[in-house]
Amino acid sequence: MHIDLNLLFSWGAIAKEYKKNEVVFNEDEFANFYFQIIEGTVKMINLNDEGKEFTQGYFSEGQSFGEPPLLINENYPSAAIAIHDSKIIKLSKDKFLKILDEYPSIQRNLLNLMAKRIHSKAVTTKAIINQKPEYRINAFLKAHKSDLNNDTKQLVYFTRQEIANFTGLRVETVIRELSKMSKLNTVKIINHKIYY
Amino acid sequence: MHIDLNLLFSWGAIAKEYKKNEVVFNEDEFANFYFQIIEGTVKMINLNDEGKEFTQGYFSEGQSFGEPPLLINENYPSAAIAIHDSKIIKLSKDKFLKILDEYPSIQRNLLNLMAKRIHSKAVTTKAIINQKPEYRINAFLKAHKSDLNNDTKQLVYFTRQEIANFTGLRVETVIRELSKMSKLNTVKIINHKIYY
DNA sequence: CGGTTCCTTGAGGATGATCAACGAGGGTGG
DNA sequence: CCACCCTCGTTGATCATCCTCAAGGAACCG
Numbered sequence: 001m002h003i004d005l006n007l008l009f010s011w012g013a014i015a016k017e018y019k020k021n022e023v024v025f026n027e028d029e030f031a032n033f034y035f036q037i038i039e040g041t042v043k044m045i046n047l048n049d050e051g052k053e054f055t056q057g058y059f060s061e062g063q064s065f066g067e068p069p070l071l072i073n074e075n076y077p078s079a080a081i082a083i084h085d086s087k088i089i090k091l092s093k094d095k096f097l098k099i100l101d102e103y104p105s106i107q108r109n110l111l112n113l114m115a116k117r118i119h120s121k122a123v124t125t126k127a128i129i130n131q132k133p134e135y136r137i138n139a140f141l142k143a144h145k146s147d148l149n150n151d152t153k154q155l156v157y158f159t160r161q162e163i164a165n166f167t168g169l170r171v172e173t174v175i176r177e178l179s180k181m182s183k184l185n186t187v188k189i190i191n192h193k194i195y196y
Numbered sequence: 197m198h199i200d201l202n203l204l205f206s207w208g209a210i211a212k213e214y215k216k217n218e219v220v221f222n223e224d225e226f227a228n229f230y231f232q233i234i235e236g237t238v239k240m241i242n243l244n245d246e247g248k249e250f251t252q253g254y255f256s257e258g259q260s261f262g263e264p265p266l267l268i269n270e271n272y273p274s275a276a277i278a279i280h281d282s283k284i285i286k287l288s289k290d291k292f293l294k295i296l297d298e299y300p301s302i303q304r305n306l307l308n309l310m311a312k313r314i315h316s317k318a319v320t321t322k323a324i325i326n327q328k329p330e331y332r333i334n335a336f337l338k339a340h341k342s343d344l345n346n347d348t349k350q351l352v353y354f355t356r357q358e359i360a361n362f363t364g365l366r367v368e369t370v371i372r373e374l375s376k377m378s379k380l381n382t383v384k385i386i387n388h389k390i391y392y
Numbered sequence: 393c394g395g396t397t398c399c400t401t402g403a404g405g406a407t408g409a410t411c412a413a414c415g416a417g418g419g420t421g422g
Numbered sequence: 423c424c425a426c427c428c429t430c431g432t433t434g435a436t437c438a439t440c441c442t443c444a445a446g447g448a449a450c451c452g
Contacts, residue, residue: 403442410435
């Protein structure tokens with residue numbers, strides 16, 4: 001979902017620039033703003049005690065993120081960090097809630113977006129719980145396939161470290177598992193690049 | 197969230213009885229109905245290839261479940277099974293969607309519910325990914341604490357098997373971990389019952 | 393061409409799963 | 423009342439798997 005930029009600006013939203021690796025909000029911080037990406041990419045992550053990173057999701061151009069806590073007066077369960085230089089539009093919580101009230105179609109879009117997110121989180125959790133690294137990686141690759149064309153394998157634009165962060169595995173495990181999978185022809189690896 | 201029963205009936209909903217262990221819907225089945233529990237309890241689960249069960253959630257009296265696929269034309273990512281004899285109200289998908297259109301306040305309630313679900317799924321995923329059994333169990337216990345009173349420990353109404361299914365661990369691990377935790381006084385175990 | 397990020401491989405170890413066997417409690421019907 | 427059953431809890435031994443640590447190689451970019 002995304003809300004029309006002119007509408008956002010007319011309600012007093014401002015665009016803010018974030019440098020690569022800059023924090024948009026932190027875990028356990030209270031939610032005060034609606035965020036929508038104009039350009040760039042943001043990741044939502046959790047860090048555990050040992051500093052291991054788990055990625056909840058990536059968001060890019062045209063996408064909003066971090067809405068649920070706005071609706072339920074909660075703190076953010078994860079941190080948001082720009083992974084490229086990004087331009088992000090911010091609107092205060094109360095204005096955002098007013099927009100939802102005034103524009104039923106926006107509220108409906110948001111509802112559908114939430115439904116999609118829940119669905120994909122259920123799928124993700126299911127894959128992660130399945131233990132076996134191969135399942136996790138496969139599920140990740142399937143979920144993040146841009147094109148659903150089955151015939152030809154497509155380049156995967158994620159590093160092995162990123163796949164590890166998404167699947168809760170370690171890089172080395174991802175590497176070893178991917179090379180197993182390439183032997184079984186589940187993926188193709190050409191010149192270190194992954195095709196799925 | 198729950199929708200007023202009279203309203204549901206006036207739109208043609210019917211109440212159906214389910215026996216203990218009866219399937220309400222299966223994983224990968226297409227979503228045709230809105231479900232709301234009148235009495236009883238339903239669990240949403242996934243089974244992996246080896247038949248190991250992972251619990252996505254429990255739902256009881258007054259709660260609805262399985263809504264997201266209705267909104268996005270998707271199949272169910274998990275199965276729903278009655279864990280007690282239950283009475284559940286069913287309303288067809290198109291009628292449900294019409295209700296959402298006609299009653300903005302219901303749509304808004306659903307939106308808030310979805311926000312809550314996403315939030316708690318994020319928290320769950322975070323805990324599970326944290327690897328360490330102790331974290332997972334602790335997070336589970338905290339999330340399912342009925343009362344937020346910190347002073348006195350309360351009885352936990354889950355079997356060790358259920359905790360295992362929620363956390364993706366095995367029963368034996370849960371048992372061993374719980375007895376470790378009782379030595380550290382994180383939980384109390386009296387006569388096999390868990391207090392947290 | 394120097395630095396940074398990413399990928400790769402091996403060896404060793406910790407940990408949770410698995411398997412197997414048994415104990416404990418609660419409810420029901422004879 | 424007690425004998426049985428069924429579900430739940432417990433314990434120990436062994437095993438497979440993924441993590442950890444360490445070291446080095448490859449690709450890319452200004």
